[in-house]
Amino acid sequence: MTPESPNAENIRNGYLFITAFTFAIFLVVEALLLVFIVRYRRRKRPRFEDGADVHGATKVELAWTALPVVLLFAIAAFIFVELPGIKDIPKATAGQEQLDIKVTGRQFYWQFEYPNGAAAIDHMRAPAGVPVRLEVVSPDSDVIHSWWIPALGGKIDAIPGTTNETWFKASKTGTYSGQCAELCGLEHARMLATVEVMPREAFDAWLTQRKTEQDAGSGELGKEEWQGVCAKCHGLGGQGGIGPRIAGAPTLVDPTALAQLVRNGRRTMPAVGSGWTNQQIAALAAYLKESPPSGG
Amino acid sequence: MAVRTETAPAWQRGKVASWLVTTDHKRIGILYIWSALVFFCLAGLMALVFRIQLSQANADVLSPQHYNELITIHGTAMIFLVVVPLLAGFANYLVPLMIGAADVAFPRLNALSYWLFALGGAILMLSFFAAGGAGQAGWTLYPPLSEHQPGSGIDLQILALHALTLSSLAGAINFLVTIHNMRALGMTWMRMPLFVWSIELFAVLLMAILPVLAAGLTLLLLDRGISFGPWDVQTHFFDPAKGGAPLLYQHAFWFFGHPEVYVMVLPAFGIISEVLPVFARKPVFGYKAIAASTVAIGFFSMLVWAHHMFTVGLPYSLQAFFMIASMIIAVPTGIKIFNWLATLWRGNLHFDTPLLFALGFLSIFVIGGLTGIYLAAFPIDWQVHDSYFVVAHFHYTLFGGVMFAIFAGLFYWWPKMFGRTLSQRLGKWQFWTLFVGFNLAFFPQFLVGLEGMPRRVYTYTNESWEGYNLASTIGSYVMGIAILLFVVNVFRTSRRGMRVGNDPWQANTLEWYTTSPPPPHNFDDLPPITSARPLYDLRRRLRGERGERAPA
Numbered sequence: 012m013t014p015e016s017p018n019a020e021n022i023r024n025g026y027l028f029i030t031a032f033t034f035a036i037f038l039v040v041e042a043l044l045l046v047f048i049v050r051y052r053r054r055k056r057p058r059f060e061d062g063a064d065v066h067g068a069t070k071v072e073l074a075w076t077a078l079p080v081v082l083l084f085a086i087a088a089f090i091f092v093e094l095p096g097i098k099d100i101p102k103a104t105a106g107q108e109q110l111d112i113k114v115t116g117r118q119f120y121w122q123f124e125y126p127n128g129a130a131a132i133d134h135m136r137a138p139a140g141v142p143v144r145l146e147v148v149s150p151d152s153d154v155i156h157s158w159w160i161p162a163l164g165g166k167i168d169a170i171p172g173t174t175n176e177t178w179f180k181a182s183k184t185g186t187y188s189g190q191c192a193e194l195c196g197l198e199h200a201r202m203l204a205t206v207e208v209m210p211r212e213a214f215d216a217w218l219t220q221r222k223t224e225q226d227a228g229s230g231e232l233g234k235e236e237w238q239g240v241c242a243k244c245h246g247l248g249g250q251g252g253i254g255p256r257i258a259g260a261p262t263l264v265d266p267t268a269l270a271q272l273v274r275n276g277r278r279t280m281p282a283v284g285s286g287w288t289n290q291q292i293a294a295l296a297a298y299l300k301e302s303p304p305s306g307g
Numbered sequence: 308m309a310v311r312t313e314t315a316p317a318w319q320r321g322k323v324a325s326w327l328v329t330t331d332h333k334r335i336g337i338l339y340i341w342s343a344l345v346f347f348c349l350a351g352l353m354a355l356v357f358r359i360q361l362s363q364a365n366a367d368v369l370s371p372q373h374y375n376e377l378i379t380i381h382g383t384a385m386i387f388l389v390v391v392p393l394l395a396g397f398a399n400y401l402v403p404l405m406i407g408a409a410d411v412a413f414p415r416l417n418a419l420s421y422w423l424f425a426l427g428g429a430i431l432m433l434s435f436f437a438a439g440g441a442g443q444a445g446w447t448l449y450p451p452l453s454e455h456q457p458g459s460g461i462d463l464q465i466l467a468l469h470a471l472t473l474s475s476l477a478g479a480i481n482f483l484v485t486i487h488n489m490r491a492l493g494m495t496w497m498r499m500p501l502f503v504w505s506i507e508l509f510a511v512l513l514m515a516i517l518p519v520l521a522a523g524l525t526l527l528l529l530d531r532g533i534s535f536g537p538w539d540v541q542t543h544f545f546d547p548a549k550g551g552a553p554l555l556y557q558h559a560f561w562f563f564g565h566p567e568v569y570v571m572v573l574p575a576f577g578i579i580s581e582v583l584p585v586f587a588r589k590p591v592f593g594y595k596a597i598a599a600s601t602v603a604i605g606f607f608s609m610l611v612w613a614h615h616m617f618t619v620g621l622p623y624s625l626q627a628f629f630m631i632a633s634m635i636i637a638v639p640t641g642i643k644i645f646n647w648l649a650t651l652w653r654g655n656l657h658f659d660t661p662l663l664f665a666l667g668f669l670s671i672f673v674i675g676g677l678t679g680i681y682l683a684a685f686p687i688d689w690q691v692h693d694s695y696f697v698v699a700h701f702h703y704t705l706f707g708g709v710m711f712a713i714f715a716g717l718f719y720w721w722p723k724m725f726g727r728t729l730s731q732r733l734g735k736w737q738f739w740t741l742f743v744g745f746n747l748a749f750f751p752q753f754l755v756g757l758e759g760m761p762r763r764v765y766t767y768t769n770e771s772w773e774g775y776n777l778a779s780t781i782g783s784y785v786m787g788i789a790i791l792l793f794v795v796n797v798f799r800t801s802r803r804g805m806r807v808g809n810d811p812w813q814a815n816t817l818e819w820y821t822t823s824p825p826p827p828h829n830f831d832d833l834p835p836i837t838s839a840r841p842l843y844d845l846r847r848r849l850r851g852e853r854g855e856r857a858p859a
Binding site: 012019021022025026029032033036037040041043044047048051052053056058059060061062063064065066067068071072075076079080083086087090091093094097098151152153154155157159161164165166167168170171172173175176188189190191192193194195196197198199200203253279 | 370371372375443444445449451452455457547548551552553554587588589590592593594595596618619620623627630631634635637638641642644645646648649651652653654655656657658666669670673674677678680681684685686687688689690692693694757758759761762763764765766767768769813
């Protein structure tokens with residue numbers, strides 16, 4: 012895993028710094044252990060002959076109490092030096108305004124909301140070279156999730172009733188993947204997320220297009236919702252999984268019934284679309300009308 | 308107590324009945340150990356099943372529900388039904404013998420402890436058959452997830468934990484009263500075996516933390532809703548929609564959960580401190596430092612709980628506090644490691660199975676301890692938390708550390724408990740198989756965790772994680788073979804094991820003064836206790852009386 016954001020990079024530096032110490036201590040302990048095992052094995056001595064009558068040595072013991080204190084002090088100091096570069100979002104500069112994205116963790120998908128109201132599911136797009144501040148939440152009716160894209164920094168939990176924040180600033184374009192890191196239910200393992208870092212202009216163009224399409228209740232969003240929200244339990248073709256088979260179900264082509272179902276849930280199905288805008292639901296309905304699930 | 312067996316009514320004297328009604332600390336200790344070993348095999352088999360599911364990407368062996376049930380019960384069982392009761396078993400068997408007492412202070416309470424444990428264990432295992440399946444929220448039972456699970460799996464898990472909590476609490480009180488009041492004449496605190504020191508702290512910690520766990524679990528149970536006849540109780544302590552706070556539970560849980568780690572680790576340390584000197588033929592290096600570090604670890608273990616919560620968004624100042632407190636624990640732990648190494652120095656090492664396991668413990672536990680530093684450093688933890696790095700870390704401490712120490716203890720005290728030694732040859736085979744299998748199973752998990760694999764996922768799509776996981780799975784089966792060797796060894800020994808006298812290892816502590824196995828009343832008389840090694844002193848004096856030269 013290569014870090015692609017300053018916070019992830021600083022975490023890696025801290026990791027390597029600690030490794031220098033831990034590896035040295037590891038080598039010393041294992042080497043001493045091996046040397047003692049070889050050097051002080053019984054050989055031809057009688058089985059129960061006493062070894063050296065040594066009960067301790069206060070000075071030596073104080074030394075190996077003090078030394079770890081010094082090492083740990085060094086490690087803690089290094090962490091505090093690195094900390095601002097990990098927790099603080101870099102100041103925005105001219106032409107590189109900070110972008111705020113709201114990240115909502117839900118069973119079992121990630122929803123991203125951009126400042127212009129555009130939404131996306133599971134696949135976040137972000138501009139290169141721009142500090143991106145993430146506000147990470149989970150609805151009150153949901154459970155705890157944890158946002159984690161290893162290349163873009165550490166994880167932060169999405170906790171119902173709490174607002175947390177984190178950030179990244181990726182200079183290289185590319186797609187970075189991660190997934191929910193807090194057990195959140197049956198499809199926890201399928202709660203994947205990708206962040207596609209794209210050139211600034213391409214991102215701006217996409218964001219405008221997404222917003223326009225969304226207002227019209229159409230476009231890619233509907234497909235993202237089907238794949239990210241519905242298909243994880245009902246299968247990509249609606250063939251059924253931990254949820255029942257829904258291919259061909261009349262609800263899918265009845266926008267009113269569909270809205271009612273995703274907003275309120277039914278029996279063990281959570282209200283996956285509670286809080287969705289009418290446009291978000293329209294986008295799903297439009298997608299299902301256009302390409303109804305094949306049944307597997 | 309010695310006369311109880313003679314006066315027991317006839318129905319209590321049967322082969323089975325006598326075990327069911329026993330209040331003898333030795334028999335209760337053995338009951339604990341047998342039961343825990345059975346649970347160990349069950350919880351281990353669960354791991355072997357879900358390791359198949361994880362051996363390749365996108366596998367379809369287990370449903371998500373079954374996977375979550377298995378990891379939940381595997382974790383809960385390994386901690387509450389295996390490691391803690393195994394150590395409680397050793398403590399039951401050994402503490403009265405080591406301090407020269409005839410039994411624990413409250414023998415009937417002791418029996419209650421065991422039967423509550425058996426009850427809790429049965430409830431947990433049978434919860435697989437509950438409506439909606441067993442608990443699926445992990446051993447940590449975090450709400451809201453644990454509150455949302457339908458059916459009664461979670462409720463039974465809570466009930467089992469309540470029974471186990473009461474069991475441990477009664478046990479802890481018993482150990483404390485016993486250690487404080489029933490030490491033989493001459494056994495001052497500074498002459499007490501280091502294993503007894505570790506049980507002292509084991510008991511103090513349990514008494515401090517178990518009520519907090521019980522409170523947290525009770526709130527969880529009330530939040531899930533219970534009915535008493537016409538009354539329905541439904542609270543919202545952890546429900547954010549009604550003004551509750553899910554994080555409150557995490558604080559309660561980890562206030563218990565982290566010291567619980569030391570509840571398991573300290574007695575393992577105690578076993579190592581007993582085994583090493585006997586097989587190095589030396590006194591333990593720095594008795595006072597080891598005893599003091601036990602107390603220090605116990606104290607600091609109560610101040611580190613929120614290092615399990617570095618990703619929930621705590622204020623940075625709090626995270627810094629918990630980082631420093633967690634790092635401080637490394638100091639007394641380091642003292643122990645170096646003192647044990649120094650115990651080997653200039654010794655006369657004879658590699659019987661107990662020593663092999665103790666050395667294995669040392670070599671593996673170092674990795675478990677050092678990797679803890681990454682988790683304590685909170686910004687690093689933001690990256691590795693809840694990843695397979697953590698899974699590897701705690702298996703290095705709890706399996707590579709504690710279970711290896713427990714095997715050292717089993718091979719060491721087996722002759723005392725049953726009058727026969729386990730086969731050394733099979734034991735050595737078991738050691739090497741377990742050592743290789745363990746490292747093969749868990750070392751790759753550090754790497755795959757650093758690559759970004761989170762824990763508790765029933766499957767993964769990233770094919771570059773497959774190699775690590777396959778290695779882990781193979782390693783887990785090699786460990787399975789090692790455990791099978793142990794089971795074979797136990798059965799073989801029960802029929803053909805070599806019979807031994809009172810003190811086959813020429814050891815130091817009082818339990819070796821009496822017969823193997825000891826009589827119900829433990830001791831007819833006791834040697835004078837003038838140091839932490841009364842039996843060593845006794846042998847020396849007898850040699851002097853016979854006019855033999857003291858060995859160099």
